[in-house]
Amino acid sequence: MRRRAAVGVAVLVLTLAGCGGVGSVGGGSGGGAGTGGLTTxxxxxxxxxxxxxxxxxxxxxxxxxxxxxxxxxxxxxxLSAVASGNPPDLVYLDRKLVGTYAKRxxxxxxxxxxxxxxxxxxxxxxxxxxxVTLDGTLYGIPEFYSVRVVYLxxxxxxxxxxxxxxxxxxxxxxxxxxxxxLATVSDGKLTRIGIDPKxxxxxxxxxxxxxxxxxxxxxxxxxLSDPKVxxxxxxxLRLIQDQGGWGKFKSFRDTFDFFGAKSPLSQNQxxxxxxxxxxxxxxxxxxxxxxxxxxxxxxxxxxxxxxASGSAWVIPKGAKNPAAACTFAKTMTATATxxxxxxxxxxxxxxxxxxxxxxxxxxxxxxxQIFAExxxxxxxxxxxxxxxxxxxxxxxxxxxxASPAGAEFDKVWTDAVNRVLSGQADPVTxxxxxxxEATAVLSRASK
Amino acid sequence: xxxxxxxxxxxxxxxxxxxxARREARWAYVFLAPWIVGFLVxxxxxxxxxxxxxxxxxxxxxxxxxxxxxxxxxxxTDPMVARSLGNTVLFTVCHVPLVMVISLALAMLxxxxxxxxxxxxxxxxxxxxxxAVAVGVLFxxxxxxxxxxxxxxxxxxxIDGPSWTTDPHWVMPGIVLMSLWSLxxxxxxxxxxxxxxxxxxxxxxxxxxASGWQRFRNVTLxxxxxxxxxxxxxxxxxxxxMFTEVYTMYFGNRQTQTSFNADAAxxxxxxxxxxxxxxxxxxxxSALAWLLFLIILAITVVQMKLGNRFVYYEGEDR
Numbered sequence: 001m002r003r004r005a006a007v008g009v010a011v012l013v014l015t016l017a018g019c020g021g022v023g024s025v026g027g028g029s030g031g032g033a034g035t036g037g038l039t040t041x042x043x044x045x046x047x048x049x050x051x052x053x054x055x056x057x058x059x060x061x062x063x064x065x066x067x068x069x070x071x072x073x074x075x076x077x078x079l080s081a082v083a084s085g086n087p088p089d090l091v092y093l094d095r096k097l098v099g100t101y102a103k104r105x106x107x108x109x110x111x112x113x114x115x116x117x118x119x120x121x122x123x124x125x126x127x128x129x130x131x132v133t134l135d136g137t138l139y140g141i142p143e144f145y146s147v148r149v150v151y152l153x154x155x156x157x158x159x160x161x162x163x164x165x166x167x168x169x170x171x172x173x174x175x176x177x178x179x180x181x182l183a184t185v186s187d188g189k190l191t192r193i194g195i196d197p198k199x200x201x202x203x204x205x206x207x208x209x210x211x212x213x214x215x216x217x218x219x220x221x222x223x224l225s226d227p228k229v230x231x232x233x234x235x236x237l238r239l240i241q242d243q244g245g246w247g248k249f250k251s252f253r254d255t256f257d258f259f260g261a262k263s264p265l266s267q268n269q270x271x272x273x274x275x276x277x278x279x280x281x282x283x284x285x286x287x288x289x290x291x292x293x294x295x296x297x298x299x300x301x302x303x304x305x306x307x308a309s310g311s312a313w314v315i316p317k318g319a320k321n322p323a324a325a326c327t328f329a330k331t332m333t334a335t336a337t338x339x340x341x342x343x344x345x346x347x348x349x350x351x352x353x354x355x356x357x358x359x360x361x362x363x364x365x366x367x368x369q370i371f372a373e374x375x376x377x378x379x380x381x382x383x384x385x386x387x388x389x390x391x392x393x394x395x396x397x398x399x400x401x402a403s404p405a406g407a408e409f410d411k412v413w414t415d416a417v418n419r420v421l422s423g424q425a426d427p428v429t430x431x432x433x434x435x436x437e438a439t440a441v442l443s444r445a446s447k
Numbered sequence: 448x449x450x451x452x453x454x455x456x457x458x459x460x461x462x463x464x465x466x467x468a469r470r471e472a473r474w475a476y477v478f479l480a481p482w483i484v485g486f487l488v489x490x491x492x493x494x495x496x497x498x499x500x501x502x503x504x505x506x507x508x509x510x511x512x513x514x515x516x517x518x519x520x521x522x523x524t525d526p527m528v529a530r531s532l533g534n535t536v537l538f539t540v541c542h543v544p545l546v547m548v549i550s551l552a553l554a555m556l557x558x559x560x561x562x563x564x565x566x567x568x569x570x571x572x573x574x575x576x577x578x579a580v581a582v583g584v585l586f587x588x589x590x591x592x593x594x595x596x597x598x599x600x601x602x603x604x605x606i607d608g609p610s611w612t613t614d615p616h617w618v619m620p621g622i623v624l625m626s627l628w629s630l631x632x633x634x635x636x637x638x639x640x641x642x643x644x645x646x647x648x649x650x651x652x653x654x655x656x657a658s659g660w661q662r663f664r665n666v667t668l669x670x671x672x673x674x675x676x677x678x679x680x681x682x683x684x685x686x687x688x689m690f691t692e693v694y695t696m697y698f699g700n701r702q703t704q705t706s707f708n709a710d711a712a713x714x715x716x717x718x719x720x721x722x723x724x725x726x727x728x729x730x731x732x733s734a735l736a737w738l739l740f741l742i743i744l745a746i747t748v749v750q751m752k753l754g755n756r757f758v759y760y761e762g763e764d765r
Contacts, residue, residue, distance in 0.1 A: 020584065076720075079507045079724060079727070100727070104506045104509065104727055105508055106507075106508040189593070247592055247610030247614050248610070250612075251591050251592030251593040251612070252593050254591055254593075254612075255593055269459075321737070405726075407726060421616075422615050422711075424710070440712045
């Protein structure tokens with residue numbers, strides 16, 4: 001009887017142990033650099049860029065038992081793991097979340113990591129560094145560097161009797177007329193988007209183009225009710241209202257096969273839209289024959305401007321092997337690693353018969369080397385020119401600074417724009433309310 | 448063996464147990480132990496912890512700081528609490544009666560089907576097996592204003608379908624429509640209840656000249672009232688805790704999370720989740736959870752009181 005009871009208890013304990021969190025695998029306690037176990041979270045191995053770099057780390061550090069828990073970053077899983085004292089050793093997340101987690105102490109400063117591993121911080125792009133720095137302390141190692149450019153479908157412009165040169169994004173009054181020429185609305189049904197302002201997501205870029213920032217450089221003061229922000233929102237709203245309103249506009253956009261061969265570019269469903277640089281890769285792979293032109297987004301004076309974002313590696317509080325985590329983060333973002341990944345991407349593209357459109361990382365040295373030694377113009381002038389445009393606008397990038405209430409601040413202004421788009425509030429009312437809400441959450445988070 | 452005046456009834460009963468009965472009782476406790484441990488560790492423990500946390504400021508990472516009734520005071524002034532609670536109650540009020548009426552109608556059709564009843568029962572139940580996340584994604588496509596199947600179907604009969612997912616006034620009807628996807632479990636329960644209604648009662652009522660509606664009202668409904676009552680309670684509780692499908696549609700989906708009027712689809716549990724895991728206000732989220740618990744408890748108590756008056760249980764002395 002006692003023996004049976006003991007077996008029963010053992011089974012229960014093992015079952016519960018089997019339900020362990022992400023940090024339950026590996027993790028040599030207090031291991032030195034390059035030893036013990038290393039568990040990551042939020043990272044996957046979907047392509048050769050990821051696989052090449054991970055393989056390189058494994059080759060350089062065979063003594064580290066690497067366990068990559070694949071999947072997107074899950075805040076609930078992450079916080080539960082940290083709270084239970086069993087976090088992963090390294091987490092891959094959006095840079096805009098770094099400030100919030102840093103303020104709460106759920107991630108560790110990278111100061112020791114940078115010093116011990118001799119990481120050259122100057123190699124990382126300033127806009128990326130700013131996003132992982134709160135109150136002068138670095139909390140993350142930047143990974144990719146995504147910027148926004150304007151994509152144009154030249155076939156549609158030609159149909160409207162225009163060329164790409166006629167599209168002037170600095171002339172906000174002119175955008176309304178341009179939109180009217182390019183959009184197709186028949187019987188109240190939108191069948192072609194003329195200009196997609198991509199709001200709410202890109203409101204910070206439209207606001208910046210108008211000379212305003214949504215958030216102060218220290219991440220502690222909101223500036224949402226600034227008349228320049230209001231004007232930016234009014235402009236985006238007008239472009240959407242002229243195309244049937246938000247309901248029709250968004251519903252039509254939701255039908256797009258953005259990542260497939262029937263992309264809105266190939267189906268002539270959209271003429272002009274700002275978007276992240278990674279779409280160039282998608283277009284090169286799926287629609288290499290599309291009549292694509294890429295231009296920089298510009299401010300109202302016509303100067304190039306772009307919003308930069310990306311992911312970062314952070315070490316959570318309670319990580320059992322921060323030394324190995326730091327080594328991994330360093331290796332994954334090192335110049336030589338990125339170059340190796342770029343070479344792998346070139347080979348992969350060659351075998352598919354599609355052009356290599358570059359690799360854009362948070363490491364400026366790596367990008368310089370990639371574009372000097374690995375990148376070769378494909379011969380497809382449209383894509384080759386697009387690559388040069390993306391490289392050029394990187395010099396004019398800004399990012400939303402790290403904030404102790406990053407996630408809440410994001411939600412506040414996004415909700416405000418959505419209230420405007422759905423007709424529940426006018427821009428002034430919505431942004432005034434958002435300013436009050438943002439001030440409250442930023443003040444609370446700063447305590 | 449004699450008993451004394453100081454013996455408790457329980458002690459007396461225990462002594463009366465035979466050795467076999469005592470052994471069986473011990474084994475019963477052994478087999479119950481996993482549930483009891485599970486209840487204490489995974490249910491009662493977290494509930495008490497959550498009650499304590501609701502009086503603190505807690506960000507999950509740092510130690511909780513006692514703040515008294517601050518979180519409960521904040522509940523009263525937070526406009527999103529009223530909004531999300533309103534959305535949730537509106538959904539419950541629309542969803543529960545619709546599910547019950549449609550499920551009962553389907554079950555009554557099924558009970559008349561003599562052949563292939565098992566097949567149709569399976570067909571109606573299969574959607575319940577679909578993961579909630581998949582249902583959310585599926586309905587995002589079905590409810591698309593321009594190309595969605597729902598509006599296309601409406602178009603066939605000359606109706607210009609609304610913007611189900613973007614118009615704040617149509618978001619809730621869209622969610623209610625989606626929620627009907629999982630009415631199969633109620634259909635199965637009603638079907639079983641209907642099959643247990645004695646045929647003689649219907650025959651007697653028919654002989655007495657009762658019409659179809661009168662037989663339904665005076666015979667069928669009372670006889671299945673316990674099943675109706677059960678589905679009323681479980682559907683109400685489930686509706687008040689609605690989360691996964693709506694979160695998938697409007698908050699967890701990368702395409703929609705930044706481009707949707709969140710006010711219209713923010714259900715109470717979604718707001719609670721945001722406060723807990725996105726904004727790290729776990730203490731406030733705990734207070735939100737306790738408010739919901741009390742609301743569900745109150746509604747269930749009222750339903751139980753009313754149920755005692757209207758529900759017929761077979762074999763029960765009234």
